[in-house]
Amino acid sequence: MLANVSKNVFLHASQNRVLNKAAKKWGLRFGAGQVVAGDTIEGAMKKVRELNEKGLVCTLDHLGEFVSSREEATEATQYNVRTLEAMAANGVDCNLSVKMTQLGLDIDRSFCLDNMRRILDTAKQYNNFVRIDMEDYAHCQMTLDILRELRETYDNVGTVIQSYLFRAEQDVKDLKGVPLRLVKGAYQESPTVAFQNKEDVDKNYVRIIEEHLLNGSYTAIASHDHNIIDKVKEMVKKYNIPRTQFEFQMLYGFRSELQLSLVQEGYKVRVYVPFGKDWFGYFMRRLAERPQNVAFALKGFFSK
Template sequence: MEAVSKNFFLTLSKSAVLNKAAKRWGMGFGASKVVGGQTFEKAIPIIKKLNEQGLCVTVDHLGEFVTSKEEAISRTEECITTVQAISREGLNSQVSVKMTSLGLDIDKELVVKHMKQILTEAKKYNIFVTIDMEDESRCQATLDIFKQLKAEFDNVGTVIQSYLFRSDQDLNILNEFNPNLRLVKGAYKESPEVAFMDKSDVDKNLKHLINKHLLNGNYTAVASHDDEMINYTKQVVREHDIPKDQFEFQMLYGMRSQTQLDLVNEGYKMRVYVPYGDDWYGYFMRRLAERPANVAFVLKGMFKR
């Protein structure tokens, strides 16, 4: 049943028709529980409250199904405006960006141009930018762009997904760049030809990647709500005397909020991923797909003031 539920929501997440309709609906169906707002201005009070609680943040202007150069330019301008607002408001926040929202499906060189504009502006304010990872079909292009940008900018990182077979080798290739990486399980529907289908294999590989990246001496963001992964990371850093400024934990806004605060109280760096924008549909569906408990969480939130 869990597999059926996951596939159902992942299939829905790819619907451009439903995504377009969702923009008209507004922040419905409980999406406001996991999305910071339809604009960055609306997300600012949420970010400030998280910062006051000792939590760091990364923000992401949600955007999928971008098929025109004009829309990609608009997304780039929005990201630059967000960077400026983070500085102006004194927020403890980084920025996350998706390559498809900047035009990856249109022209690779267009994306590189847009990313350089964003990174140049972010560097002025000492703001770090993470390139989000999307589905496997876009993985190589994303990593190629990251490597190209890393040669020029030091305020950029990216994401590695443990459900992909290729991830261990990707870690080997990227190691020469001393990369700041967010390590995740992955949230897209993939073929068994490229990805582990068994959760235990995905979990095992994530532990392997966490251990390897930490022992390589690189900055590691462990993005998981799973206690097993959190405790495993704590164990590795204790056993190898890894300093706390070499890693952080990351979780999604609206998920396991008390655990986030507990980690802060234990002295760990904890970053909350706060998405915003009216293009919330695909993100929201993937969150529902990740765990059946998320569906119950959202349904409860829909009827609770």
């Protein structure tokens, strides 16, 4: 009961525009520096190089919330382009993740699509890959519609499917051949569209992982749950799925020992590395997922 209350508090805070705006001025606080890799491209590059040296590959995400103007969306697009250029210049093993609301999805669909094309053109120039992050349920269908349109021209783009949504299994079937990151989901969704029980979410998660692997598609399993990871190991062994067809993904700052252990076992592990000044919403969602991390948040607050 207490855990649910705590989760709701953090999710509510993540959606608070006033707190998000204030956090941009605070700098990384409350322990956020443990899970956000700095607020500049240069700082992010340093972290990515350190992770690469440990045998981990990465995906960078320039954080952004509540974009409400074309100017903000254009600036975010340019920043993502510069991030791709910096990856190439630094020779790091790293992809890019983007949120389409940050690129103007809520402002104008065509405008957002043009911004996505600019980013994908840059990524293609450097032989890189771009992942479209999945946001809340309200943006799910429009995200998939734009993905399908982009896939007509670009093969270096994929997206994310959230197992807590009832529609997840059908979406995975419809997206056969598309590189997908499969996750449990981090937003607060209505019981009319999403499973509310962890056991149901986990069962559906394993189900969609198996579905995407067996249809021969590249699959990124994004989880810190060792039980899920063990089931995937058993699954790929049972079906003789090559390790070149999948990777494990984890968040920067979480379960670092497990990440390195998997690398030592010969698995590909990609670390999702968020960075930027707009860190507050992301950090609150991480606390909502793992309330036990409140301790380091408080420690980070009182150490300032």
